[in-house]
Amino acid sequence: MGQYQQPDAQGHFGIYGGRYVAETLIPALEELQTGYRQAMQDPAFLAELHSELRQFVGRPNPLYHARRLSEQLGGAQIYLKREDLNHTGAHKINNAVGQALLARRMGKRRIIAETGAGQHGVASATVATRYGMECVVYMGAEDIQRQASNVYRMRLLGATVVPVHSGSKTLKDALNEALRDWVSNVENTFYLIGTVAGPHPYPEMVRNFHRVIGDEAKAQCLEQTGRLPDVCIACVGGGSNAIGLFYPFVEDEEVRLIGVEAGGLGLDSGKHAAPLNAGRPGVLHGNRTYVMADDDGQIEATHSISAGLDYPGVGPEHAFLKDIGRADYVTVTDGEALAAFHRLGRVEGIIPALETAHAIAYALQLAPQMRREQTIIVNLSGRGDKDIHTVAALEGIVL
Amino acid sequence: MSRLGECFRHLRGAGRTGLIPFVTAGDPSPTGTVDLLHALVRGGADAIELGMPFSDPMADGPVIQAANERALARGVKLAQILTWVQEFRQRDTKTPIILMGYLNPLECFGVQKFAHQAAAAGVDGLIVVDLTPEEARAETKIFQEAGIDLIFLLAPTSGPDRVATVKGLGSGFVYYVSLRGITGATQEDWSAVRGRVASLRRELALPVAVGFGIRDAETAAQLAGEADAVVIGSALVDYLQRAENDQAAQVLAEQFLRPIRQALTAKEIA
Numbered sequence: 001m002g003q004y005q006q007p008d009a010q011g012h013f014g015i016y017g018g019r020y021v022a023e024t025l026i027p028a029l030e031e032l033q034t035g036y037r038q039a040m041q042d043p044a045f046l047a048e049l050h051s052e053l054r055q056f057v058g059r060p061n062p063l064y065h066a067r068r069l070s071e072q073l074g075g076a077q078i079y080l081k082r083e084d085l086n087h088t089g090a091h092k093i094n095n096a097v098g099q100a101l102l103a104r105r106m107g108k109r110r111i112i113a114e115t116g117a118g119q120h121g122v123a124s125a126t127v128a129t130r131y132g133m134e135c136v137v138y139m140g141a142e143d144i145q146r147q148a149s150n151v152y153r154m155r156l157l158g159a160t161v162v163p164v165h166s167g168s169k170t171l172k173d174a175l176n177e178a179l180r181d182w183v184s185n186v187e188n189t190f191y192l193i194g195t196v197a198g199p200h201p202y203p204e205m206v207r208n209f210h211r212v213i214g215d216e217a218k219a220q221c222l223e224q225t226g227r228l229p230d231v232c233i234a235c236v237g238g239g240s241n242a243i244g245l246f247y248p249f250v251e252d253e254e255v256r257l258i259g260v261e262a263g264g265l266g267l268d269s270g271k272h273a274a275p276l277n278a279g280r281p282g283v284l285h286g287n288r289t290y291v292m293a294d295d296d297g298q299i300e301a302t303h304s305i306s307a308g309l310d311y312p313g314v315g316p317e318h319a320f321l322k323d324i325g326r327a328d329y330v331t332v333t334d335g336e337a338l339a340a341f342h343r344l345g346r347v348e349g350i351i352p353a354l355e356t357a358h359a360i361a362y363a364l365q366l367a368p369q370m371r372r373e374q375t376i377i378v379n380l381s382g383r384g385d386k387d388i389h390t391v392a393a394l395e396g397i398v399l
Numbered sequence: 400m401s402r403l404g405e406c407f408r409h410l411r412g413a414g415r416t417g418l419i420p421f422v423t424a425g426d427p428s429p430t431g432t433v434d435l436l437h438a439l440v441r442g443g444a445d446a447i448e449l450g451m452p453f454s455d456p457m458a459d460g461p462v463i464q465a466a467n468e469r470a471l472a473r474g475v476k477l478a479q480i481l482t483w484v485q486e487f488r489q490r491d492t493k494t495p496i497i498l499m500g501y502l503n504p505l506e507c508f509g510v511q512k513f514a515h516q517a518a519a520a521g522v523d524g525l526i527v528v529d530l531t532p533e534e535a536r537a538e539t540k541i542f543q544e545a546g547i548d549l550i551f552l553l554a555p556t557s558g559p560d561r562v563a564t565v566k567g568l569g570s571g572f573v574y575y576v577s578l579r580g581i582t583g584a585t586q587e588d589w590s591a592v593r594g595r596v597a598s599l600r601r602e603l604a605l606p607v608a609v610g611f612g613i614r615d616a617e618t619a620a621q622l623a624g625e626a627d628a629v630v631i632g633s634a635l636v637d638y639l640q641r642a643e644n645d646q647a648a649q650v651l652a653e654q655f656l657r658p659i660r661q662a663l664t665a666k667e668i669a
Contacts, residue, residue: 010533020502020529022458024554024579026561166464167454176457183458184580186556283502283529284455296476297507298454 004250006317011200011287014323016316019199021179021286028186033201035106040208045105052097053212056130059094061085063220063377069347076230076370078363080350080380081217081245090353090382091213091241092123092194098209100127103190110134110185113192114178116143116171116237117308117355118150119382120194125159127192135159138177140170143307150386168301171237171311175285195238196315199286203316210244217377218248225375231256231366234379235358236329237273237309239318241381246327256328258366259318260358262304263331273302275314276322276329289316305334305390306354308382336361341384341391353382354390402495402523403548403571406446407606407627414667416623417445418660419608420652421499421632422639423466424449424483425475431645433486438649440494443660448526448630451480451500458528460583462633477508481520488521497524497550497571510538514545524548524571532564539568552576553599555591562602572606572627575599577613583633586612589621596626616662624666631659 006013019029039045053059061082070077083091103111111128113135115121121137128135137154141163144151154161167173175198182191196203196210214232221229232249234242236259249255264272272278275290282291284299292300292312304310321327332340337354340361345351352360356379363378370376384391392399400408410417420439424432439447452470456463484496498517505513505527517525525547530538532551542549548571553562556579565573577592578584586592592609599607610630613619622629638655642648 018534019531020534021531022528022554022576023531023552023561024458024556024576026531026554027556027558166461167468172455176455179457180460180581184584186579282506285457286529291503293503293507295507297504298471299503 006320007200007204011204013317013320016288016319017200017203018288019286020283020288021199022183024183024186025199028182029199029201031106036102036201036205039102039105045101049098049101052101053094057087057093057097058085059212060216063217063224065224066348069344070367072347073364073367075367075372076374076376077372078367079221079229079375079377081213081377083213083241083379083381084350084352084383088119088123088126089385090119090123091210091244092120093126094212094244095194095206095209095240096120096123096127096192099190099192100131100133103133103192104131106190108188108190110136110189111192112136112138112178112181112189113194114138114171114174115194116174116310117306118143118147118154118386119308121159121161122150122153122157124192124194125154125157128159129157136181137161138164138174138181140168140174141165142169143171146390147307147386149389170302171307172299179285195240196243196317197238197285197287197289197313203287206240207243207247207317210240211247213241213244213379214246214248217245221375221377228252228255229377230370230374231258231376233258233260233359233363233376235260235309235355235381236276236314236318237262237311237355238313239315241379243315243317245377245379246321250326257321257326258362259327259329260362261329261331262306262309262358263333264303266333267331271303272331273304273310273312274331275312276318277331281319284313287316289313289319305337306358308353308355309358330362332358332361338391338394340364350380351384352380353384354387356381401546401548402493403446406495407572410445410627411668416626416663416668417628418443418656418663419446419448419628419630420444420635420656421448421450421630422636423452423463423470424480425452425470425473426466426636427639427642427648428645429473429475431648432483434645435648435652436487437491438652439656440491442653442656444494444656445628446495446497448497448499448632449480449484451477451498451504453501453504456501458581460581460633462583462637466636477504477513481516481522484522485520495523496521497526498522499526499528502527502530510541514541514547518545518547522547524550526550526552526574532568535568543570550574555579555595562599566603569605572608573599573603574630575607575609577609577611580611582611584612586618593622593625596622600627616658619659620662620665623663624668629663
């Protein structure tokens with residue numbers, strides 16, 4: 001496909017991305033863009049980022065050959081990129097460290113963030129403490145209910161967690177509220193967006209802080225198997241872990257890229273969170289992308305067993321990769337994800353996050369259709385400790 | 400000359416700062432929206448800003464968020480809003496109507512189709528909060544051709560390059576957001592606002608209306624004789640909530656606007 005250079009200078013991935021925000025934020029986005037560009041050209045910044053990823057996050061993490069699972073499936077060899085082994089238990093910390101270092105370099109003392117499952121909130125609270133900054137996390141009131149342990153973790157780390165009661169009381173409303181805070185405190189506040197969505201330069205910046213996932217995985221795969229993988233699979237909510245894995249492989253056309261959206265109770269039920277599969281192009285939270293909206297353009301409530309995928313939009317680069325046919329986007333239902341959650345625990349001794357379980361579930365379907373000498377990399381984006389209460393409750397167990 | 404052009408020309412001639420009240424279409428009641436608009440005019444409105452509800456109004460504070468949610472819960476849709484404007488026009492051909500909303504519902508409706516139908520209904524101006532001038536090249540042309548002024552916003556954070564961009568693209572008037580914040584927030588430095596408004600009026604070839612932070616006669620008086628118009632939204636939307644029926648809402652609207660209009664009339668514009 002030749003040289004892939006996205007986005008353009010205005011943050012467009014094809015027709016997607018861009019900057020659709022209230023005027024008050026435009027200068028802040030321009031300041032961020034300049035600060036980001038300068039930082040990425042500053043060897044001292046890059047050296048500190050690299051050192052923090054090693055010493056604080058624990059990178060590089062392994063690319064682990066899931067031999068028992070692969071044997072059971074009887075097809076392609078499954079390799080797991082162990083983002084769950086990062087400090088705080090998910091890939092989110094890669095981006096949080098990057099943006100927090102950038103915030104400090106730009107002289108911002110206050111960090112705000114939105115969170116769905118709480119993983120990005122925990123990562124933000126962690127880095128804010130680490131670099132001595134104030135942290136306010138916006139979280140939908142409903143998500144606060146279903147992710148109580150992460151809420152407590154954020155508070156233990158010194159963050160203020162603000163419940164959001166507007167709209168559907170989930171991630172999208174937390175994002176609205178964080179944007180409102182940012183508009184109101186734009187001088188001293190850095191908005192640490194947790195996914196590859198939002199206005200330019202966020203989708204590009206967050207991707208570049210997460211590309212370490214794919215860069216490492218590519219080198220590890222070459223080292224362990226002598227060749228590139230045949231398939232890369234990752235779950236897609238906003239799409240940060242997926243873009244982190246996919247991006248370094250985009251120009252390697254022989255590598256299939258598959259994003260797995262939350263199919264919820266099934267696409268036909270309408271209760272899902274799969275904008276790339278069942279949504280339409282629109283504008284939400286500062287960028288043009290696929291969104292789940294009704295015929296009047298009102299954003300629809302989403303459903304997923306996993307709070308981290310429960311979002312009606314998706315990063316604009318995924319919208320672009322879908323349209324040009326470079327990546328495929330599929331769905332997995334709540335039930336399939338839950339089965340994969342259990343199976344990975346019982347076969348490999350790894351309990352994945354419910355978000356991640358969607359990617360595992362698709363690998364379980366795909367691997368048997370492939371040959372034994374082929375390889376699949378699955379981004380094991382987070383660990384499942386935060387979800388054990390949800391899963392137990394579904395099985396009628398009170399912990 | 401367009402209704403908005405005529406309105407601001409008239410205000411300049413009279414040496415008075417104009418009053419632009421904001422209400423969300425369908426709030427406090429869908430059955431009373433058209434009569435409410437007429438009541439706003441009786442209370443002293445020179446133009447009216449009519450909000451088109453959106454599920455995710457990211458630039459709005461709690462009061463207008465709640466108005467959006469109420470209107471959506473009552474099934475208010477774009478086509479209905481255009482019908483209301485058309486109905487309003489049957490009895491009022493003079494007062495400009497400016498629709499305010501977010502981009503996604505307009506795109507779903509079809510921007511071209513919306514521009515034509517809105518113009519036919521008698522809409523004069525449009526504010527799309529999340530449509531920045533950079534992303535609005537196509538839309539600017541579409542609304543210009545339809546004869547609707549696409550109104551852009553400037554904020555305290557907007558530098559000279561932003562002002563130049565808006566100067567080149569905007570029409571009708573420029574909406575100056577008086578503070579770093581969301582609708583319904585409190586303005587504490589009116590003298591800074593007056594200074595900025597004065598410089599914007601010099602730099603732009605367009606009238607400057609100021610919104611955000613104006614809640615009553617006292618705050619409106621801060622800009623009397625300084626801005627071409629003031630927009631008052633959250634305080635009015637909140638005040639109308641106490642209406643028990645459509646009739647009461649009209650009475651409250653007039654009651655609310657009258658002292659503000661007086662405060663604006665008291666001081667002649669430079």
